Amino acid sequence: MDEPIIQVTELYKIFGKKPEKAYPLIKEGFSRQEIKEKTKQVVGLRNINFDVKRGEIFVIMGLSGSGKSTLIRCINRLIKPTFGKIVLETGADISQMSEKELLEIRRKYFGMVFQKFGLLPNRSVLENVALGLEIQGMGLEERIEKSEKALSLVGLKGWEKSKISELSGGMQQRVGLARGLAVNPEILLMDEPFSALDPLIRLEMQELLLKIQKKMKKTIIFITHDLNEAIKLGDRIMILNEEGSLVQLSHPEEILLNPQNDFVESFVKDVDKTTVIRAESLVKKPEFTLNNTIEKENAVKILGELNLDFAYVLDDSGKYIGVVNNEELQNSEKIMDCIHKIKPLEDVKTINQGLPQFISSDYPVPIVDDENNFLGYVEFEEVIKLIKE
Helix, strand or coil, X not given: CCCEEEEEEEEEEEECXXXXXXXXXXXXXXXXXXXXHHHCCEEEEEEEEEEEECCCEEEEECCCCCCHHHHHHHHCCCCCCCEEEEEECCCCEHHHXXXXXXXXXXXXXXXXXXXXXXXXXXXXXXXXXXXXXXXCCCCHHHHHHHHHHHHHHCCCCCCCCCEHHHCCHHHHHHHHHHHHHHCCCCEEEEECCCCCCCHHHHHHXXXXXXXXXXXXXXXXXXXXXXXXXXXXXXXXXXXXXXXCCEEEXXXXXXXXXXXXXXXXXXXXXXXXXXXXXXXXXXXXXXCCEEECCCCHHHHHHHHHHHCCCEEEEECCCCEEEEEEEHHHHHCCCCHHHCCECCCCEECCCECCCCHHHHHHCCCCEEEECCCCEEEEEECHHHHHHHHHC
């Protein structure tokens, strides 16, 4: 995830017929309001510089009017930048492309998921997902196959023939996500896709996106005005201020712990870290795990040699089964006779979601992915440390 798939350099967007009048005033440090009063031009973005690495969720965060939606539309050239470069890994500059070149690059590189689902009510769920593939000219059989896979990925297998009106808001947004994924874009652009959803459904969609990302490793540029959402989803977060300027670009933990100015600090001061930091961020790998088929005597011997009081038990494929206590194991005939079914916590869940387990468990809480593969454990002491920070 080190190679940039897209680089944005010295990007400006000025709305109005005479942007050249506003540009020098931007350089002199005049505010958006002052420039509008002096020139009747509106500054959308000023001197934006960043890159997006292949396979990351890159979050662009800012309040309403900060220019985040303008920026994402500059990236796929729905809006033409006034100045600056948007260069793909191929070396092609999106800001200088012709309409014909843009059409091709949008088909190959970009998928879009919007806040408003944009679904066609006269089409079935499957037909809505297949729309982008149909526009690409893909044959019926292939686009059905790809659309069915995308629907399965977002948890809508079995809903292919349903009407859009039969779906809840959350399910409709899943259809929109499936449509964006079906075309298998190099970069998935998501413009506040979950902001219109109820809080619980929004949380479900965030977790769904994280699960999909673990499997597909897509490059995602995600727009949000919600810092909690940005911290939960983002590998890196870029924050824009009310002037359309970049004020911080960092990893989530860095933004929480070291805000670069008063503007960013005003965002993070009320953030409850436990509600946004995922369990996977505190995971530790155990020194040793037991296979459920190992002979009891061998297990006792190994635990004794390693001076371990307990161990996590996995099956042959690395899926989590439970925990065994060394003392109890010594008095049992086989491992499965004394196993404790300690409930695991899914890696995409927040620390806050796992608090009941952290508090009640006699052992560090096991962490798994959505297929129950064992990833490690989280100690309650680490949770307490996070809460006190």
